[in-house]
Structures are given as structure tokens and as C-alpha cells.
Amino acid sequence: MRFAISFFNKYFPVQLLFVLFLFNLPIGDAISQAAEQKQSEHPAMSFIVVRRAVCNQPCPEWISAEGRITSDTPAQMRKILKKIGNRKLPVVFRSEGGDVNAAYAMGRMIRKAGLETAVGGTRLEGCPPEDLRCAAAIARNGASAGSTYSYGAYCVSACPLALAGGTTRASSQWAYIGVHQITTIYNKMRVSYRIEYKMVNGKRQEVSRKEVGRKVTGQSSSTKLGKKATATLKAYLKEMGVSGDIVDLMMRATPDSMMMVAPTEALRTGLITDMLAYNEWPGMPLCAQDAVADAVCYRHPTPKAAVAEAPSYPAPKTHPMDFLLMYNGNCQEECTQWISADGDIMPDTPAQLEAMLKTLGDRKLPVVFQSYGGDEDAAFAMGRMIRAAGLDTSIGRTRLPNCPMQDPRCTASMAKSGPTEGEVFAGGAYCFSSCTLAFMGGTSRLVGRTSALGLSQPAAKLTETERGKFIAYFSEMGVSPETFDTMMITPSFGRGDIYPPQALKLDIIDGVIPYDEEPGLHFCGPNAKESVRCPRKSEAVIVPASVN
Numbered sequence: 001m002r003f004a005i006s007f008f009n010k011y012f013p014v015q016l017l018f019v020l021f022l023f024n025l026p027i028g029d030a031i032s033q034a035a036e037q038k039q040s041e042h043p044a045m046s047f048i049v050v051r052r053a054v055c056n057q058p059c060p061e062w063i064s065a066e067g068r069i070t071s072d073t074p075a076q077m078r079k080i081l082k083k084i085g086n087r088k089l090p091v092v093f094r095s096e097g098g099d100v101n102a103a104y105a106m107g108r109m110i111r112k113a114g115l116e117t118a119v120g121g122t123r124l125e126g127c128p129p130e131d132l133r134c135a136a137a138i139a140r141n142g143a144s145a146g147s148t149y150s151y152g153a154y155c156v157s158a159c160p161l162a163l164a165g166g167t168t169r170a171s172s173q174w175a176y177i178g179v180h181q182i183t184t185i186y187n188k189m190r191v192s193y194r195i196e197y198k199m200v201n202g203k204r205q206e207v208s209r210k211e212v213g214r215k216v217t218g219q220s221s222s223t224k225l226g227k228k229a230t231a232t233l234k235a236y237l238k239e240m241g242v243s244g245d246i247v248d249l250m251m252r253a254t255p256d257s258m259m260m261v262a263p264t265e266a267l268r269t270g271l272i273t274d275m276l277a278y279n280e281w282p283g284m285p286l287c288a289q290d291a292v293a294d295a296v297c298y299r300h301p302t303p304k305a306a307v308a309e310a311p312s313y314p315a316p317k318t319h320p321m322d323f324l325l326m327y328n329g330n331c332q333e334e335c336t337q338w339i340s341a342d343g344d345i346m347p348d349t350p351a352q353l354e355a356m357l358k359t360l361g362d363r364k365l366p367v368v369f370q371s372y373g374g375d376e377d378a379a380f381a382m383g384r385m386i387r388a389a390g391l392d393t394s395i396g397r398t399r400l401p402n403c404p405m406q407d408p409r410c411t412a413s414m415a416k417s418g419p420t421e422g423e424v425f426a427g428g429a430y431c432f433s434s435c436t437l438a439f440m441g442g443t444s445r446l447v448g449r450t451s452a453l454g455l456s457q458p459a460a461k462l463t464e465t466e467r468g469k470f471i472a473y474f475s476e477m478g479v480s481p482e483t484f485d486t487m488m489i490t491p492s493f494g495r496g497d498i499y500p501p502q503a504l505k506l507d508i509i510d511g512v513i514p515y516d517e518e519p520g521l522h523f524c525g526p527n528a529k530e531s532v533r534c535p536r537k538s539e540a541v542i543v544p545a546s547v548n
Contacts, residue, residue, distance in 0.1 A: 042068040042096055047080040048133065049089065050283075051143035052296075053125045060296050061143050062090045062283035063115075064122035066133060069098030069158050074105040081113055090116040091166065092148055092283045097157020100182055104236050107165030111240065117166025119175040119272075120282025121153040122146055148282040150174045156258055160271055164240040168286045170298065172276040173489055177261045179246065180253035182229070190215045243269040263489040274299060275489045277497070299491070320346045321371060323356040324409070325419040326398060328520070332527045336520035338424060339367045339391075340398035342409055345374030345434050350381040357389050366392040367442070368424055368519045373433025376458060380473055383441030387477065393442025395451040396519035397429040398422055424519050426451050432495055440477040440508065448513045453503055455487040456496035480506040 045067035052060045063080060091110060097103075110117060124137035124146040138144050150171070155163050156178035163169055163177075171177060192213040197204045234244050246261075246269050253259035266272045276282065280298040287297035321343035329335030339356065367386055373379075386393060400413035400422040414420050426448020431439050436455050439445060447453055462470075467484070474483050483506045490496030503509040513519060 044068050044070045045073045045076070045095060045098070046133075047076060048122070048124075048138055049080070049084060049143045050122055050124070050146045050148075052283075053145040053147055055296065060283065060285070061087075062092050062118075062122075062148070064094075064133065064146075064148075065091050065162075066094045066122065068096060069102050069106070069162065071099050071102050073099070073102050074109065077106050077109055081109065088113075088115060088285070090118055090283050090285055092118050092120045092122060093155045093159055093163050094119070094121040094153050095155055095157075095159040095162075097159045100158045100161065100233075103158040103161035104232075106162040107236070107240060110162070110165035111167065114167055115165075116168045116170070116285060117163045118148075118169070118276075118282035118284075119153055119155040119163065119171040119177060120148040120150055122148050122283075150276060150282055152176075153282070154178070156180075160246075160261075161236065164237065164242050164271060166273075168274060169272040170274045170276050170282065170284075170286075171263070171266065171272045172280075172282075173263050173486070175282075177266055177271065178253075178258040179250045179261060180258050181251055181255050182233070188217045190217050241270050245269050246271060262485055264485045267489065275491070275494075277490065277494050319343045321349045321352070321374070323352060324398065324414065324422075325356075325359075325365070326368075326422050326424065326520070327419045328421065328423055330525070331523060332525040334522070334524055334528050336424070336518070336522050337365050337419070338396075338398075338520035339365050340370075340396075340409070340422075340424070341367050341438075342370045342398060345371060345378050345382070345438065347375050347378050349375070349378050350385060353382055353385055357385065360389075364389070364391055364521075366394055366519065366521050368394050368396040368398065369431045369435055369439050370395065370397050370429050371431055371435035371438075373435045376434050376437065379434035379437035380469075382438040383473070383477060386438070386441035387443065390443050391441075392444040392446070392521075393439045394426075394446040394513065394519040395429045395431045395439065395448065395453060396424040396426050398424050426513050426517075426519055429519075430454075432456070436498075436508070437473070440474070440479055444511075445509045446511050446513050446519070447500060447503065447509050448519070449500065449515065451513075452495070453498050453508070454490070454496040455483070455498060456490040456494045457488045457492055459492040479508055482506060483508060 045065055048064045050062055050064050063084070065077075121132065123132040124134060124144050127134035127137050137146070151174040153174075154176040155171075156176065157180060160177055160179055191211060194210045194212045196207040196209075198207050199205075230247070233247060237244055237246060249259050249261060249265070249269075261269075261271060263272075263275060267275065274286070276284070276298055284296065284298045287295060287300050291297055291300060293300065321341055324340040324342075325337075326340050327335050327337045331337075341353075397408065399408040400410060400420060403410035403413050409422075413422075427450040429448065430452040432452070432454040433456055436453055439453070458466075470487070471481050471484050474481055486498065486502075486506065487496065498506070498508065500509065500512050504511075
């Protein structure tokens with residue numbers, strides 16, 4: 001070789017030389033949220049346009065996106081977006097994650113198209129429980145018929161990055177959002193180059209370099225984010241309007257584990273923008289400001305009159321809460337007795353309750369609530385008053401005889417002296433917002449299986465002191481502090497339903513009223529017959545006159 005170069009230099013002062021060089025280079029050619037071998041266990045993400053199976057025309061539609069995000073997923077998404085044209089269909093994700101760079105690309109595509117996103121699964125019509133998106137139910141042309149669900153749906157790993165692309169991002173308290181550390185997979189490559197030199201006065205000068213081949217010679221991975229990867233991640237989150245605090249949450253969990261993002265944290269960081277209520281489903285679009293009452297969308301605008309009238313609780317104002325001493329049945333034999341607390345909680349409601357309790361003396365009758373809520377401080381005072389008196393609470397609707405359906409506690413049927421006769425039913429009764437705070441004061445707290453109990457966040461933004469006030473009250477009443485997070489995931493104008501299993505777990509209730517029972521305390525009078533309900537005779541005490 002030396003002779004050849006010497007020869008060329010002597011007779012050809014400027015001559016081109018071609019040399020083949022081999023280099024071993026570590027190249028990070030895939031950034032993913034799990035190792036490749038784990039990813040291969042899940043099918044790649046697929047997209048289906050789905051139409052609500054049971055609906056009024058026009059039927060709502062959405063894009064169902066389920067499966068593992070791969071490097072090819074953005075191309076598949078591009079095809080589905082081209083298929084729907086200018087229609088703004090929400091993208092409903094159910095995914096275990098995958099390729100991060102692909103998730104970035106998907107998020108930007110979604111944002112550019114102006115689409116909304118949600119966490120949820122899709123169930124196609126006619127599919128078996130073990131395969132909810134069965135191939136047989138996928139329409140060849142147009143949209144497939146189906147529905148969505150929140151319970152058990154998930155968007156984890158790299159999926160939240162794609163979810164973040166939505167102009168609005170919805171989830172529910174029954175779905176899961178999770179993040180963890182990013183794994184960067186490095187492929188060690190042997191790269192071959194064809195390099196062209198020229199010799200000038202005995203010295204080599206490179207003219208061109210062309211890659212002629214590469215071969216994987218090994219693989220390694222790392223969870224340590226370099227400066228460039230960290231900057232890329234934070235820039236993407238900022239672009240999508242998501243707080244950089246998500247990065248801290250990601251770094252708390254190894255790739256083999258998962259950091260579940262609580263709904264309150266997801267809302268705070270902007271990972272989601274809305275929580276779906278019990279009667280809303282993933283794929284519902286956000287309501288327009290002028291949406292009609294029966295429009296299929298979530299977060300219906302509150303009528304201006306209702307906002308002006310009752311800004312701190314969701315329902316139209318009924319009447320200020322009043323208290324009636326009630327009984328049902330012949331109290332010489334068997335009867336039920338209770339305090340009916342019905343209406344909106346006002347600042348002076350605690351004073352009304354105090355007057356009622358004074359008339360009872362040592363009698364301990366349950367307080368049966370039906371209310372949309374109202375003043376929070378008044379509800380705190382009522383709860384403490386009920387606890388100090390050692391009374392039970394429940395939820396029930398009281399109906400007086402000869403009253404119309406639209407006014408079941410009509411004044412005309414209230415007793416002028418002594419207790420008022422009537423009936424109480426658990427079915428269809430409700431206690432929302434601040435009512436639930438007062439309800440917590442009961443030494444024993446019961447609901448019916450078809451009663452509605454709910455908590456929603458206050459209309460005004462809470463300060464740290466106010467947050468502490470709620471948490472301290474929950475602790476005082478023996479209710480789990482997690483109740484605060486449950487309360488904060490529902491907007492102030494939402495119902496925030498808490499179903500019995502969850503209410504039991506949070507210690508908000510102590511039990512459920514059996515189907516064959518109703519709210520109220522059962523008494524056996526001196527003339528009662530021996531029975532299961534009256535194992536022994538006891539003197540019934542007729543409660544004092546009602547106080548309004």
C-alpha cells in the first residue's frame with residue numbers, strides 16, 4: 001500500500017483514493033416506555049371510527065385508539081385523520097403505551113387537527129366480553145356501531161403524551177392514567193463507510209463520505225434522561241399546556257412499575273382538563289356555550305338565571321331548608337319517626353336546626369336529608385350539631401298526604417301542632433354538595449341503594465387554609481381524607497355522585513338501607529303485637545310539634 005501511494009504521488013500529484021472504514025457506534029434509535037420484549041406482548045394500536053349504537057340522530061362518533069404505540073402508529077393515525085376529513089371526532093385512548101417519539105408525533109397531529117381526547121375503552125356491538133373490538137363487528141365502510149366505557153379503562157406509559165395533544169382532555173374517576181420513567185434503548189451498530197480521499201503534496205484530504213452498510217452488534221438501555229431528552233420532553237409538555245411537574249411523577253416510578261396519577265393531580269397539572277360525571281361517557285364532545293339542554297355533550301352550560309340564583313351548588317333553587325318532625329303509622333302499635341330536613345342550606349339553617357333539637361330534649365331521632373346543598377360553613381355547623389346530639393343521618397324524600405307531586409311537602413298538609421304524618425322513601429332521594437357535609441355529622445350514616453349522594457368542589461378556588469378546613473372536618477367526622485380528592489374532581493356545577501361501595505370505602509356511610517326498609521327510626525308502642533320487628537313491647541313517645 002505504501003508503494004501504491006508513493007507511485008500515485010510521483011506520477012499523479014492530485015489523485016483520488018477510495019478506502020473502506022468500519023466504525024462501532026452506540027445509537028439510541030428507539031425511545032420507549034418499556035423494553036422491546038415487553039412491548040411485543042401487546043398488539044399494535046389500531047384506529048376505528050365508531051358510532052354510538054343507541055342514540056338519536058345524528059349519532060355521536062369518535063375514533064377508538066387501542067393498543068401499543070409503535071413507530072408506525074403515527075402513520076396509521078394520519079390515515080384515519082385523512083379518512084374523517086374535516087370532522088372533529090374525539091380520540092378515545094385505551095393503551096399501555098409504547099414509543100415516546102411516536103406519542104409526541106400523535107399528540108402534535110391531534111392538536112393540529114383540533115381534536116379532543118379522552119381515556120376510555122370501546123365496546124363494539126355484537127362482540128363477546130373477551131374481545132370487545134372483535135374484527136367481525138368492524139365496519140368495512142363508514143363507522144362501526146358501539147359504545148364507550150370508563151370503568152377499568154387505562155392510558156399509561158407513553159399514552160398520556162399522546163392524550164395531551166387533545167384541545168380538551170377528559171377522563172373519569174373510574175379510569176386510570178399512569179406514567180413512569182422513559183427507557184432509552186441503544187442499539188450498538190457497526191457502520192461501514194466508503195470514504196474518498198485525494199492526495200495533495202503527499203497529504204490525504206477527505207473528499208466525500210458515504211455510508212454503505214450498518215449492522216446491529218449489541219443493545220443496551222438506560223433510564224437516565226440526558227439533557228437533550230429532558231429538554232425535548234419538557235418542551236413538548238409546555239407546547240401541550242401540561243405542567244412540567246409530570247416529569248417528576250414519571251421519575252418516581254421505574255419502567256417495571258407505574259405511578260398512577262390521581263384525578264386531582266391530573267387536573268392540576270393539565271394532563272386532563274375535565275372529569276366526566278357519572279352519566280357522561282368517553283367520546284362525548286365538550287358542550288358549546290350555546291348547547292341545548294338535550295345536546296349529547298359533557299359540561300352543559302349552566303343557565304345564567306341559575307348561576308345568579310345559586311352559584312355554590314348545582315341544582316335550581318327550591319326553598320330554604322326547613323325541618324319537620326314526622327311519623328308514619330300508629331305509634332300505639334308500630335310507627336317510624338324522623339326529622340325531615342328538606343331544602344337548600346342557608347346561613348341561618350343551623351339556627352333552625354338548633355331550635356328543632358331543643359324541642360326534642362333527649363329524644364334521638366334520625367335526620368333524613370334531601371337537599372342540593374348550599375352554604376358550606378352552615379353545613380359544617382349542622383354536622384357538628386348533629387354529632388354533638390348523637391343523632392343518626394340518612395337520605396330520604398318525605399311526602400305528606402294530599403300534597404301534589406310537584407310539592408310533596410305542601411304547607412296545607414303540615415300539622416299545626418304535634419308531629420306531621422307522612423311517608424319517607426329512600427328511592428330517588430338525594431343529598432349533594434354541602435348536604436353531604438352536614439350528612440357526615442351522623443353517628444351512623446345510611447343511604448338507600450337508589451339514593452344519590454354526591455360531593456363537588458366549591459365554586460370559589462380554595463386557599464390552603466380552606467383546604468385544611470375541609471380535611472380537618474373530614475377527620476373530625478371519621479371520614480377518610482381521600483374524600484377531599486374525590487370532592488375536587490367534580491366541578492362545582494356537577495353532581496359528583498359517590499356510589500355506596502366507594503362511600504363505604506371512604507367511611508362517608510356506615511351501611512345501606514335494605515330494600516324492604518325505609519329511612520326513619522322504628523318504634524314499637526304499648527299495643528304492639530309480638531313480631532320480628534317488635535320483639536318486645538315498648539312505650540312509644542310521640543314527638544313534639546313541628547318547627548319551621
